[in-house]
Amino acid sequence: MKNSGGLVEVYGLLNEVSLHDVRLESNSMYGVAQQTNLEYLLMLDVDRLVWSFMKTAGLEIRGKPYGGWEKPEMEVRGHFVGHYLSATAQMWASTYNDSLGEKMYAVVSALNECQEKMGTGYLSAFPSEQFDRVEAIQPVWAPYYTIHKIMAGLLDQYTLAGNPKSLNMTTWMVDYFYDRVQNVITKYTIQRHWDSLNEEFGGMNDVLYRLYRITADDISNFHANTHIPIVIGSQLRYEITGDPISKFFVSPLLFDTNLSRSDPKRLASKLSKETGESCTTYNMLKNETSAPSTLNLRIPSWTDSSSAKASLNGENLSLPPPGNFLSITKGWGSGEKINMELPMNLRTEAIKGKLVEFDEPKKLINKENSLFGMLVKEYWARTEK
Numbered sequence: 001m002k003n004s005g006g007l008v009e010v011y012g013l014l015n016e017v018s019l020h021d022v023r024l025e026s027n028s029m030y031g032v033a034q035q036t037n038l039e040y041l042l043m044l045d046v047d048r049l050v051w052s053f054m055k056t057a058g059l060e061i062r063g064k065p066y067g068g069w070e071k072p073e074m075e076v077r078g079h080f081v082g083h084y085l086s087a088t089a090q091m092w093a094s095t096y097n098d099s100l101g102e103k104m105y106a107v108v109s110a111l112n113e114c115q116e117k118m119g120t121g122y123l124s125a126f127p128s129e130q131f132d133r134v135e136a137i138q139p140v141w142a143p144y145y146t147i148h149k150i151m152a153g154l155l156d157q158y159t160l161a162g163n164p165k166s167l168n169m170t171t172w173m174v175d176y177f178y179d180r181v182q183n184v185i186t187k188y189t190i191q192r193h194w195d196s197l198n199e200e201f202g203g204m205n206d207v208l209y210r211l212y213r214i215t216a217d218d219i220s221n222f223h224a225n226t227h228i229p230i231v232i233g234s235q236l237r238y239e240i241t242g243d244p245i246s247k248f249f250v251s252p253l254l255f256d257t258n259l260s261r262s263d264p265k266r267l268a269s270k271l272s273k274e275t276g277e278s279c280t281t282y283n284m285l286k287n288e289t290s291a292p293s294t295l296n297l298r299i300p301s302w303t304d305s306s307s308a309k310a311s312l313n314g315e316n317l318s319l320p321p322p323g324n325f326l327s328i329t330k331g332w333g334s335g336e337k338i339n340m341e342l343p344m345n346l347r348t349e350a351i352k353g354k355l356v357e358f359d360e361p362k363k364l365i366n367k368e369n370s371l372f373g374m375l376v377k378e379y380w381a382r383t384e385k
Contacts, residue, residue: 019093019160034094041088042099049084050110052077052125057114070125075141078125078150081107085153089160101161108157108166111150115169121176123150123169135184137196144204147177152207159214170211294329295338303342310340 024031051065052072065072069080088104091097115123122128124147133140151173157166184193299308301323310317310326313336319326328338 019090022094024094034091037087038091038095038097038100041084041091042097042103044084044103046103046106046110049081049107050114053081053111053114053123056125056127057117059114059117075126075130075143076146079146080149081111081125082146082149082151082153085150085166086156089153089156093160104157104161105163108154108163108169111154112165112169115172121172121174123173131180134196134199135180135193140199142199144199147173148204148207152203152210155207155210155214159210167214171215174208174211292329292331294327295332296325296327297338297340299324299326300342302344304345307343308341310338312336312338 024034026032026035045063047061047063048066049070051061051063052070054061055072066080068074070077085104085107088100088107092100092104111123115121124130124143126143126146130140130143134143151170154166154170154173157163158170181193184196297310299319299322303322305319305322308319308322310319312328317326317328
């Protein structure tokens with residue numbers, strides 16, 4: 001790659017547990033699902049997966065191409081192969097399945113052959129002319145989205161499966177697209193390049209910052225700045241560079257756009273056939289991570305401090321005096337249970353003000369509801385029970 005730079009990471013952030021350190025019980029619900037996924041990945045054929053890549057590179061094609069997203073007429077063909085590379089890398093790290101390791105290595109080797117044949121760093125299942133249409137601001141179906149999936153898959157093959165060839169392939173791809181972007185800016189303007197980005201670009205900034213974390217090469221920093229700052233990339237940019245603008249971008253999304261923090265009337269108006277798109281759910285789950293948080297539980301003033309109780313997972317908690325909050329700070333997990341017992345006792349409270357006909361006006365209260373008041377001196381109420 002062309003440039004070298006420094007890497008200034010933000011410390012104190014949570015790190016994911018490595019898939020190499022996690023194993024699922026084979027007879028558990030998740031273990032069964034994992035085995036089903038593994039069988040599907042092993043079922044796919046290498047020659048059929050790389051068919052369009054080989055054709056684009058002018059190499060001999062074998063077998064028949066897959067249909068669906070990978071059929072030769074599909075403009076976004078090739079992105080499924082990127083997903084396959086990511087899925088197999090993650091599955092191999094989780095199982096060390098030898099057959100899967102051989103198959104995913106064969107796919108990477110075939111793609112490397114295609115990239116070497118074209119000789120420019122370009123690698124895709126469709127010709128580079130699609131990017132000519134992007135730069136000319138002509139209709140085209142998300143070529144950068146496909147490139148993101150291919151690059152992300154190759155990078156996963158390096159980070160999770162340790163294939164050094166896939167890292168070299170990824171950096172060569174970045175060099176190619178860096179030159180394309182620079183050429184557009186030089187020939188036209190930076191604004192023209194930004195205008196061309198009114199397209200579906202996937203998570204290009206995310207994969208480029210992942211690469212930057214490995215290589216500390218500033219080319220990724222520049223390239224990611226020229227793409228739409230979607231959530232995942234902005235989060236990763238903040239983690240790596242400490243750029244406060246990237247952190248600011250996430251805040252409006254979580255606290256203004258996120259409907260889980262909105263009123264029900266707004267939620268109803270936003271529901272549509274596009275709301276449940278699985279791609280959106282998948283990408284947002286990448287941002288999900290556990291962190292310690294504080295749960296504040298009110299100990300109301302009307303409860304009896306001597307008999308009020310609270311427990312966390314069966315262990316008794318020390319309660320503050322009534323009228324305060326019980327604060328519990330921890331890393332929460334599924335299945336945790338809090339039990340609270342707050343006895344409701346009758347009590348009397350003085351009524352503010354003075355009335356001639358009443359000696360000590362009071363009101364009888366259950367919880368926070370006044371039952372009756374104005375007790376004259378000749379009558380009294382027992383409050384022991």
